[in-house]
Amino acid sequence: MLLLCAGLAIAVAGVQVQLIGPEAGMTVPLASALISIALAGALIALGVMRSRAKHEPVPGAGDAPTGHGTGVDPASQDMMVFCNSQLDDYFAGIHGELSQADRLVGDAVGDLVASFKYIGKLIRSQQEISRAIAQAAAAGSGSGEPAGRLLERQTVIAGQIEQEVDAAVTSLQFGDLVAQLLNHTMIRVEALGTALQRIDRQDAEQESGELAWKPRRIHEGISRAVTAANAASRGKPVVQHGMQRGEVELF
Amino acid sequence: MAKTILAVDDSASIRQMVSFTLKGAGYDVVEAVDGEDALDKAKNHNVSLVLTDVNMPRMDGLDLVKSLRVLPRYKIAPILVLTTESSEVMKAEGRAAGATGWLVKPFDPKRLLEVVKKVIG
Numbered sequence: 001m002l003l004l005c006a007g008l009a010i011a012v013a014g015v016q017v018q019l020i021g022p023e024a025g026m027t028v029p030l031a032s033a034l035i036s037i038a039l040a041g042a043l044i045a046l047g048v049m050r051s052r053a054k055h056e057p058v059p060g061a062g063d064a065p066t067g068h069g070t071g072v073d074p075a076s077q078d079m080m081v082f083c084n085s086q087l088d089d090y091f092a093g094i095h096g097e098l099s100q101a102d103r104l105v106g107d108a109v110g111d112l113v114a115s116f117k118y119i120g121k122l123i124r125s126q127q128e129i130s131r132a133i134a135q136a137a138a139a140g141s142g143s144g145e146p147a148g149r150l151l152e153r154q155t156v157i158a159g160q161i162e163q164e165v166d167a168a169v170t171s172l173q174f175g176d177l178v179a180q181l182l183n184h185t186m187i188r189v190e191a192l193g194t195a196l197q198r199i200d201r202q203d204a205e206q207e208s209g210e211l212a213w214k215p216r217r218i219h220e221g222i223s224r225a226v227t228a229a230n231a232a233s234r235g236k237p238v239v240q241h242g243m244q245r246g247e248v249e250l251f
Numbered sequence: 252m253a254k255t256i257l258a259v260d261d262s263a264s265i266r267q268m269v270s271f272t273l274k275g276a277g278y279d280v281v282e283a284v285d286g287e288d289a290l291d292k293a294k295n296h297n298v299s300l301v302l303t304d305v306n307m308p309r310m311d312g313l314d315l316v317k318s319l320r321v322l323p324r325y326k327i328a329p330i331l332v333l334t335t336e337s338s339e340v341m342k343a344e345g346r347a348a349g350a351t352g353w354l355v356k357p358f359d360p361k362r363l364l365e366v367v368k369k370v371i372g
Contacts, residue, residue: 166360169268173357176262177335180306237306238335246337246355248366251346 076219083219086226090192097185100241101178107243108174115168122161129154171243181238191232195225254371255279255296259289259303259315260333265356269302269333272360273367286310290318293325300371301325305334305341313348320349329370333358 133150199221240246256278258269270280281296283289285307293301301319305312312332319325329351334341337355345353351370354363 169272169360170357173265173268175264176260177356179262180335239337240335240355240357243357245359245362246357248352248354248362249342250352250366250369251350 079219079223083223083226086223090188090226090229094185094188097181097188097236100238101181101185103241104174104178104181104243108171111171111243112168115164115171119161119164119168122157122164126154126157126161129157170245174243177238177240177243181236184233184236184238188229188233191229192225195228195232196222198228199225253277253279254299255281256367256371257281257283257289257293257296257298257301257303259283259286259301259307259312261285261304261307265304265333268358268360269363272363275360276364276367278367286312286315286318289315293319294322298325298328300367301328301330302333302367303330305332305336305345313344313350316345316348316350331366331370333363 129150132145133147133154136145136147136150256273258266258273258280259282260266260269261284266282266284270282273280281292281298283292286303287310289301289303290310292298301315303312303315310318312334316330316332319328319330330349331352331354332345332350333354333356335356342353352366354366
């Protein structure tokens, strides 16, 4: 449980730092690094939770009537399978959201790097044309490329720069998309934690003094926690998997 | 005189991108951080167009649209929704609330300006 809490703490802290990052004008590589830390922390937490849920020793299993030759009655085994399947789905959902955030960041950073490189190249072309215009003016007409053609090329390059700046503006919106996505993931992780703690407390009160720690009740508790956590986290607000421009619809 | 657009989003980066785009095209931009802030600013400015996000603290975008439509000044004013949400259910809710159009993030500046010009000239 300590490992679990530590993993979750890393995840939540990482997510919170990231959420502050881009909104405060942080540079893209730094924000990206923080997101990676958040994702790594969350994935550690999820891995530990999955592992513990599946391999937790089940004291008291021998108390139950035997079934399937494992010392666990069939109803308890069914409950365990159901519980594990619910947990798998829940964590797969969280894993999917974190992977989606990772893809969005990667996509945006890739696009931004490409845009800035291209803008740099266009600006150098602009400077060369400006020099050529100045040389043509100094040498008088008739020498080199005609000034009219040079000006035309300059206008084309200006248009290309504008297009690249627009593309960069589209890519720079990744901060908002990723922040919303990670916020939703954080709600899901916290909701499960809260639901598990509540059930743990209820069980402790009910069992006061008893030694019996029945596996079926544990799995029922986890199942209830997953259901409660699912109910607590509303639908995913971000469906985008890349930074391509969104659709427009006028009513 | 330049027309004023009210840009509503809890994300500072999106507000900056929207302002950068609209100001570059000659519009005045008033920014608001959520629905309540926007409602306040809409009452105090002569706004030609409202461009709002949906998921925001205190008052969300759809409640803002409904609240604005009650005000005589904004009964027919264009209100565009700019959001990450793209489900048909959400769009239908936006339409029912009185939104003029639905733009899904990330927005393309050129396309945004085309839409803005179309609704307010």
